[in-house]
Amino acid sequence: MKFRPSGGTFRAATRERVRPLTVHQLNELLLVCSIVLLIAVAAVRVSSRSGLPSLLVYLGIGVAIGQDGIGVRFDDAGLTQIIGYAALVVILAEGGLSTPWREIKPALPLAAVLSTVGVAVSVGITAAAAHHLVGLEWRQAFIIGAVVSSTDAAAVFSVLRRVPLPPRLTGALEAESGFNDAPVVILVVAFSTAGPVDSWHWLLSKIILELAIGAAVGCATGWLGAYGLRHVALPASGLYPIAVMAIAVLAYAGGALAHGSGFLAVYVASLILGNAKLPHWPATRGFAEGVGWIAQIGMFVLLGLLVTPHELGDDILPAVVVGLVLTMVARPVSVLVSTAPFRTPWPERVLLSWAGLRGAVPIVLATIPMVYEVDASRDIFNIVFLLVIVYTLVQGPTLPWLAKRLRLGPAETAADLGIESAPLERLRGHLLSVSVPEGSRMHGVEVGELRLPAGSAVTLVVRDGKSFVPAPTTVLRHGDELLVVATDPVRDAAERRLRAVAEGGKLAGWLGTGGNGPANRR
Known part of the structure; x- marks a missing residue:
């Protein structure tokens, strides 16, 4: 009773x-x-x-709201870690969706080595410095080494896309930031639960297995999702962005539940979806970018709230020392080792060394030892937070200057062509909405000179707010909006031809720019 x-x-x-x-x-x-x-x-x-990454501003907002600012008290490291993981999934999804395959494909081998061998080299050097120069125990030193060895996807995506770099470098850095979260998370969890792992071959095999499972789940989810979205006409265009983000999150959850790397799974799946020429793609891209911004803002503000500024004084010098070794020794050495098999030019090696940007990912990973109640975990978090702030202030603004000094700029290319596709399920066809931007070589080309494949045609042109049905001799101009109707079998060929003309003009196909050559002329 x-x-x-x-x-x-x-x-x-x-x-x-x-x-x-x-x-x-x-x-x-x-x-x-x-x-x-x-x-x-x-x-x-x-x-x-x-030229500063916006993460610093968001962190500042969180600090201003926090205990030493307005007075909001927040110290839940577990909740911060969960929200940080969720935000990182969205950020990686947005990064994968917006990365062109033509840029990342040549850089995949280098990115894979940087995110595995490079991470291992960086962890070892940084941990040794944290132990011998700062005086941390080996367990804490290895945790810090693993935490700060991961480049941050949000910082890389936001900074590099404003810096004019050759596509191969941009692709390598973006792919590295998307790939290296997976092995680093495994290392941080392993060090936080049991300290430095004596059985290194066991840890290595676990990392390889989780990466393989994550890559497989990501490929399968991305391919099946793209196939479904391309062959099923949804009743509203606004459903496509939701479906794409849901598929990306599904890849993460599936990879994690399969004991693989969910972070690698979501990035790979998003990369496949982003290059699958899905219907209503501009709307999907805009939606993903907006959700990515919300994820960044929420994650950084929350991390700023978790910081107590008046406790940071004793950790400033260790953060500067560890960051100096990481930036000037560990990262350059890891780049030298990773690029050795690829004969990368020295200017590119220098830029890769300086562009290893840190951001929210190391700060989120620094909450893992706090959740596992590792000794001095609060000091680890403070050191990582200060390191990110100090060296982001140094690296972010100087990266464009360094790229210019090294004479690493992109070659002049024609402006990319914006094409949005809407499936017509009952008619077994597609409507392609084509924008002719400034810089496109489609300017000055007659409609008949497009030489679209049989089964496709330009049915409407919108110019200066007025629409009309074009004749074969109608000359296209910058700012035109074209409506192209294509049957299902020739949809991809029509889009390839339009992009080829936008890149090479009316002689596309004879200039090696792809599209239909003389044999396919209508």
Whole structure:
């Protein structure tokens, strides 16, 4: 009889301690969140002009709201880790969706070596410095070495896309940031649960197995998702972006539940989806970019809240020392070792060494030892936080200057052609909405000179707000919007031809720019 009253008392006490969110509290929360989002959006303009990654501004907002600022107290490392993982999934998905395969394909072998062998070299050198120069125990030293050896996808995607670099370098750095999260997470968890692993061959085999499972799940999910979206006409264009992001998240969850690398799975799946020429792609790309910004803002602000600035004083010198060794020794050595088989030119090696940007990923990973209650885990978090702040301030703004000094700029190319596809399931055809941007070599080409494959035709042109049905002699201009109808069998061929003309002009096919050659002329 005594058991039931005690149980009821416990439940009553629980209800008193954890009261549901009221409507008034919800209104206050929405007000604060909307103000923070607006401030963060406005801060992007400031960060883009200064060359600093926006993550610093977002972290600053979190610190300003936190305990030493407005006074919001937040110290839940476990919740921060969970939200950070979720945000990282979205960021990796957006990065994969927006990475052209033609840029990343030549860089895949180098990126794979940088994210495995390069990470191992960086971890060893950084851990040795943390032990011998800073005085940390080997366990904590290896944790810091693993945490800071991962380049940050959000920082790389946001900074490198504003820096004019050759596609092979941009592809290598973006692919590295997408790949290296997986082995680093495995290392940090292993060191946090059992300290330095004596059985290195066991750890190596585990990393290889998880990467293989993650890659397989990502490939399968991405291919099946792209196939389904290309062959099933959804009733509303707004459903395609939702479906694409859902498939990307499915890849992460499937890879993680299969005891593989969910981070690698989501990046690979998103990379496949992003290059699959899906219907309504511009809308999907815009939606993914918006969700990615929200994920970055939320993650960085939350990480800023977790920091207590008045506790950072004793960790400034260790952070500077570890960061100096990481930036000037560990990263360059890892790049030299990783690029040795590829005969990479020295200017590119220098840039790869300096462009190893750190950001939210190391800070999120630094919450893992806090969750596992590793000794001095708070000091590890503070050192990593300060290291990211200091060296992002140094590396971010100087990267464009270094690229210019090394004379590493992209070759002049024609502007890419914007094509949006909408499937017509009942008619077994597709509507291609084509934009002719400034710089496109489609300017000055007659409609008849497009030489589209049989089964496709330009049916409408919108120019200066007016639409008309073009004649074969109609000359296309910058700013035109074309509506191209293509039957299902020739849809891909029509898009290839349009892109070839946009790149090579009316002589595409004879200039090695692809598309239909003389044999396929209509």
